[in-house]
Amino acid sequence: MTELKTVELKAPYLIFLGDETVPAYAKTGAGIAHWRPELCMGQISLAGGTVDLGLEKLSLQQASEKGAKTLIIGTSVVGGGIPDSWIELLSQALEQGMDIAAGVHTKLNDIEKLKVVSEKTGQRLIDVRTPPMNLPVGTGKKRSGKRLLTVGTDCALGKKYTALAIDQGLRARGIDSTFRATGQTGILISGSGMPIDAVVADFVSGAAEVLSPENDDNHWDVIEGQGSLHHPGFAAVSTGLLMGSQPDAFVVCTELGRETIKGWPDFKLPSIQAVIDRTVDIGKSVNTDIHCVGISVNSSSLEELEAQEQMQKLEKQYGLVVIDPIRFGAERLIEKLVAN
């Protein structure tokens, strides 16, 4: 069995936000700040950056003096690069005694200047998006244990948050459950996982099988979904993850009010029904029990009352429980899951 990639980060963290102005592109930083607040000392941006995680704003000097151990890159640009404009600050962070951790596609270890400073200072460059070696091809063989996968109408609308909330809720009820991270933020939060979108295409479903191995019959793996089966850029990732995860249950995640695919404005957001249909169509070849257990919405663009109205409308339309785990919690969905 291929060993899972495990990350070990030294706390406390300083979260780096670049010059980002769009909160959705800072979901890595926001996720760590939300699920591991006790480990986050502060945040730092470049000129022009307006994203605010609500952490203390610190200079490198201040963070260093207060004992920050790791600078985590908390924002990502489309394509996953590390802009040249970041290098100077990152080098200084190493000089100030911090490790740097990142989950973007470009490897910190491939940037010559950072490598030189890392070797000089002894501080580490930690790339959490490097998959393990020698991943197998997916077998499609049914594994013991129960699995839930969060799927979506798009990227960046709550698949990770929903999975973390369900895992937390299951464990609070004394039910065996493991959150299975598939993206950089999830891996940075949970300390292990599979960077599924960095895996070579032939091995994506095999990687998903490794991420979620055989388990006790009553144990839940709650697997963080990626992308969308309908996404013009990322459908391959979502398809392989679905095939390899063999979910018994899935939750469709969407954002109320989002009409087009984020960053692909010519593409209409697929309907929830289209996502359910394609997920069942593909997933049933590896698990005939697959079913949609509920819908998880991000309703942050709406007033609370309007959000509740729209969620009730969706409940009626789909005959499924609809939650907004950030605003109203995930309890109703967990009850449904446990009752089945």
Added chain:
Amino acid sequence: MTELKTVELKAPYLIFLGDETVPAYAKTGAGIAHWRPELCMGQISLAGGTVDLGLEKLSLQQASEKGAKTLIIGTSVVGGGIPDSWIELLSQALEQGMDIAAGVHTKLNDIEKLKVVSEKTGQRLIDVRTPPMNLPVGTGKKRSGKRLLTVGTDCALGKKYTALAIDQGLRARGIDSTFRATGQTGILISGSGMPIDAVVADFVSGAAEVLSPENDDNHWDVIEGQGSLHHPGFAAVSTGLLMGSQPDAFVVCTELGRETIKGWPDFKLPSIQAVIDRTVDIGKSVNTDIHCVGISVNSSSLEELEAQEQMQKLEKQYGLVVIDPIRFGAERLIEKLVAN
């Protein structure tokens, strides 16, 4: 625009077949022998190997004396490794003055012993399955020019052959056409292409876009399909390739008599209709004109008369032209394509 990976091989070739006994796993060697017979000097196997491409059987010594310039690895094992039992013969080939070219997942350049001998002898180790650097994320934006993609019910049943035959037939009629290779054999045959299953999952549809760039309105790109949308191991590859290829037309390739997925005996082969439905379902989001233009079968397991009967039955059932390009040619399908 990312430049296409181009391979330059020195002829004549010696095709290496390992100890393979199953012809389907020697499709790389068979493809080169079929489409580039003038470049193939002979074949060589290890003890136990029974696959025969119909080329002259030569020892390394004989091939070297006759002037062989490149040994091409013409067979592949599931997962794409290079068994230890091959290394001795490959080292000797380098010593005898041949380059080695391979398209399996394991890189020749990662095998220490071969690297040492390569450096000593000056002969090259050519890995055609190494994708270009800095591939973009798929945009989904519609490109000019016409595209045909061969899709399949499974791996290894004629997607490459069908694409090569259609491309050849179009050009024979004076119609602008380019064969776009996506696998090792196709790349070795055509001298360029995109090793799509070796691309990191996030960039598969982007790589397919790079492979088949904007072109004249009447130009056909005939794109070699990979895997199957229903495949438990390789669906991610097929999905990304479909999204990025934006085909106007597709051909479903299957093998008459094959009942389960090759190497995955617990999985029933999907029906042709299921493949058509899922291909249209996914493909229409990037090209609303997508349609199935015909069915290409590999009927080699049947007597000629029975093959013709079954093909006629399929024509009636699906209302589509059905060809076996190896046995009966691709002309009827090309006529259909050109008439549209």
